[in-house]
Amino acid sequence: MTHVITENQDGTTTIQVSFADEGVDLQGQTSIKGGPVQAQSYLPVFESDLRRNFADMFPLPEVPAVEEEII
């Protein structure tokens, strides 16, 4: 994921994220109260919400195959 943090003049900061680097066509944008520091701390929360709400767009993690023992 890549992100851009832009501080606004009204005391808010805009966070723009993109998952294109992961091969997912999803871009998100939100605003938080505060500056870049607060935005940086909120960024993981925003990313997590997006990954959960748009889970269908992300590839499922590969589960390593487990060889079954024959008893």
Place this chain on the structure above:
Amino acid sequence: MAYNTKKIKRDVDGNPVPQIYNPATEEYEVLQGGSGASRHMLYSPDGVPVDTTGNKLGVRDDEVAQALAALLTQLDTTGVKKIIDALPAGNNKIGKVDVEASALPAGAATEAKQMALQNALNALIGEVQANPTANTILGRMKSLESKIDTLDEVIDSILAKIIASPATEAKQDTLISHVDGVEAALATLLTKAGFDAKADISLTALRDALRGTGSKTLTDLANALVPLATAAKQDTLAGLVSTAANQTALQNLIGSLAAAAVTDPTASAALIQLLKGLLKQLQGAGTGAAPVQLTGSIETVVDNPATGIKTITTTAAELFAGAYAKTNRRKLIIKNEDQSLRFRIGKADITQQNGFPVEPGAVVIIPFDPAVMVPIYAISEGASLQASVMEV
């Protein structure tokens, strides 16, 4: 006496000086000279002294004598004539020449011719007297003088009148305008006989107005009217416009002002009746309230809703369902999914104390004007919690 009997001449020192013996005086004489040389006497071959005349030598060279003889020959009458004849035409100043006889060139002004010319000039000029011969120069000048005297008298008379009553520019302008008017009237009168000139001017102006810039004639007008005013078209026009039947039909369509209202759109009625019926329908039961049913309300869902779970932390963040706030959203529905914690919602400057509280399990519905985007921020009062969000 012989020379040897005479003493020679000596200088102051007693030395002899250059000298000669003069037999005539029988005395020695001091040798005379000049320019560093002594004087000498020339003798001819025959021993005769060369004589002089006026301090000039008496001898003449033969060649000089021959040349002078030849020159003398050239200077005689024949020789001088040859020189004069050889002179080019034009001005040749050769000094004073007396001509004894010379033939006049052809057409030369002889005395007879000059006399004839004088007589002819006298006849042309006329006599210098009070009444010269008529048609001579003096006679015509006399006549001209008389006419000038007459003209002078006329000018004096005109000047006297002008000075008494000068012709000002205004008077001349007035006179010019009068002359112009008279000239125009005369021109019209000359072209047409037997009618009032003033009336003719008006008719001419009317004719020019009717002709226009293209100088159209009545024939042109008639030609233009031919395709426009056929009998069939005139009959059609008469039938459409002002027949009694058409007027009656139109009156029936409009109807009477006192006719009752007709509210049934399927019924046949006059225009006034239908208008009254429409007005009555608009007024409802007559109280001014018309039955209205609204469509296109923001309460209506016109697009797929967006849903999602948002994590609300102690950092006030914008609240929406998807990856960003839904465009043209009409409603935002929020449910607090936490069992014990509450959060607050509001504008961007909310805090944990001044936002609107959303109790655990509570649902908040916020309607929006789709044309105006208003962000809603949420902040948790304690730990992070989750809220279900839907945007329509």
